[in-house]
Amino acid sequence: MKVIVTGGGTGGHIYPALALVKEIKRFAPHSECLYIGTKKGLESDIVPRAGIPFKTITISGFKRKISVHNVKTVWKFIRGTRKARKLIEEFGADIVIGTGGYVAGPVVYAASKMGVPTIIHEQNSVPGLTNKFLSRFVDKVAVSFKESSTYFPSDKVSYTGNPRASEVSGEKRENPLGDIGLKEEKKTVVIVGGSRGARPINEAFLEALPAVGSKKWQYLYVTGSVHYDKVIEEVKKAGNPENVVIKPFIHDMPAVLSYADLMVTRAGATTLAEITALGLPSILIPSPYVTNNHQEKNARALSENGAAILRTEKELDAKILLKDIDEVLSNEETWKSMNRSSLKLAAPRAAEHIYHLMEELMTPQ
Structure with missing residues (x-):
C-alpha cells in the first residue's frame, strides 16, 4: 500500500498526519508513505525529523477579500496541482489523505481528479477554507468534533476524533517531572x-x-x-x-x-x-x-x-x-x-478509525 499524506503550516495539521502515518505502519508494516508539504511550512523541519520521505510544492493561501494576492494564489494552485499530479503518478499512490493547511488543496484536488481515493481530516470545530473546498471532491471527510459535521456533505462524514489522541493515550512513560x-x-x-x-x-x-x-x-x-x-x-x-x-x-x-x-x-x-x-x-x-x-x-x-x-x-x-x-x-x-x-470526549482510536476508512475506500466493490 502506498499512501500520500499532506498538510502543513501549523503543528495542528502536521502532528495528526504524523500520528496517522505511525498507525498505518502499525497495521501495514510494508506500506510506503510520502508526505507532501511546502518548503516554508513547519512540516519541512518536523516531517524529515520523523524519518518520513518528504516532497514539496509551492502554494499560498487565499485572502478573504478580493486582491492581487488571490490572483497569484490561483496561478500557484494550478501549478501546484500539476506538480502534485506528477508526484502522485511517480509514487504510484493508492490513496491520498489531507489534514488541512493550504498545501493540502492542490494535492488532494489532483488526486481526486485522477481517480485516486481521497480522505480529508478536519481537526477544528469550524473548518478552514481548504477543507471546505476539498469536501466537494473527496470520498470521505473525517472530523474531530461532531459540531463540524454540518459544514460537509453528510454522506461523506465520519466522526473519528483527532489521530494525535492515539499517540498520547498509549502506554504511560517514565515520569519526567x-x-x-x-x-x-x-x-x-x-x-x-x-x-x-x-x-x-x-x-x-x-x-x-x-x-x-x-x-x-x-x-x-x-x-x-x-x-x-x-x-x-x-x-x-x-x-x-x-x-x-x-x-x-x-x-x-x-x-x-x-x-x-x-x-x-x-x-x-x-x-x-x-x-x-x-x-x-x-x-x-x-x-x-x-x-x-x-x-x-x-x-x-x-x-x-x-x-x-x-x-x-x-x-x-x-x-x-x-x-x-x-x-x-x-x-x-x-x-x-x-x-x-x-x-x-476523547478519541483514543482516532487514527485506527481513519485507517479503516482507508481500507474501505481501497477495497474493490
Whole structure:
C-alpha cells in the first residue's frame, strides 16, 4: 500500500498526519508513505525529523477579500496541482489523505481528479477554507468534533476524533517531572500558550506570581520562545518562587501532561486532543485571532460538557486565574468530574478509525 499524506503550516495539521502515518505502519508494516508539504511550512523541519520521505510544492493561501494576492494564489494552485499530479503518478499512490493547511488543496484536488481515493481530516470545530473546498471532491471527510459535521456533505462524514489522541493515550512513560525541576509527588499545573506563547496568559500569570509561592501546587510555566527572556526578568523580580519552573518550550509535552493535574492553555485542536485523551482537566483561553473564532468553539465543546473552564482573553486576569486553578485542584470531586468528562470526549482510536476508512475506500466493490 502506498499512501500520500499532506498538510502543513501549523503543528495542528502536521502532528495528526504524523500520528496517522505511525498507525498505518502499525497495521501495514510494508506500506510506503510520502508526505507532501511546502518548503516554508513547519512540516519541512518536523516531517524529515520523523524519518518520513518528504516532497514539496509551492502554494499560498487565499485572502478573504478580493486582491492581487488571490490572483497569484490561483496561478500557484494550478501549478501546484500539476506538480502534485506528477508526484502522485511517480509514487504510484493508492490513496491520498489531507489534514488541512493550504498545501493540502492542490494535492488532494489532483488526486481526486485522477481517480485516486481521497480522505480529508478536519481537526477544528469550524473548518478552514481548504477543507471546505476539498469536501466537494473527496470520498470521505473525517472530523474531530461532531459540531463540524454540518459544514460537509453528510454522506461523506465520519466522526473519528483527532489521530494525535492515539499517540498520547498509549502506554504511560517514565515520569519526567523530576528532570525539569519539579517534585513528582506534588499536584502540577502546566501553563502554556503554544510554541510562540500567548501574551495575555503570560501577563495574568506574572501578575499572580506574588500569590503563587504560597500555594500547595507547583507550576510548570511554558512561556514560548518569544516571551521567555522577558518572563524570566519578571519572575526574578518576584523572587522566583520555588514551586514555579519556567521553560521556553517542552519537546515532549504529552509525557509531561501524563503526570500533570491541570492545564491552562489555548484551545487549538491538537492540544485538546491530547488533554482529552489523558482526561486532563483544563482552563482554556481561546485565541481570538484565528479564522472564524474556531478556538472558542473548540473550547466550548469541552466546557459545555464539563471537561474544562472557558475564559476569554477579556475576562482573564490574575485573580480569576488563581481562583479557577484553586477551584479545580482543591476539590477532589470537581477534579474527578472534569477528568471523567474529558475522557468521554476523547478519541483514543482516532487514527485506527481513519485507517479503516482507508481500507474501505481501497477495497474493490
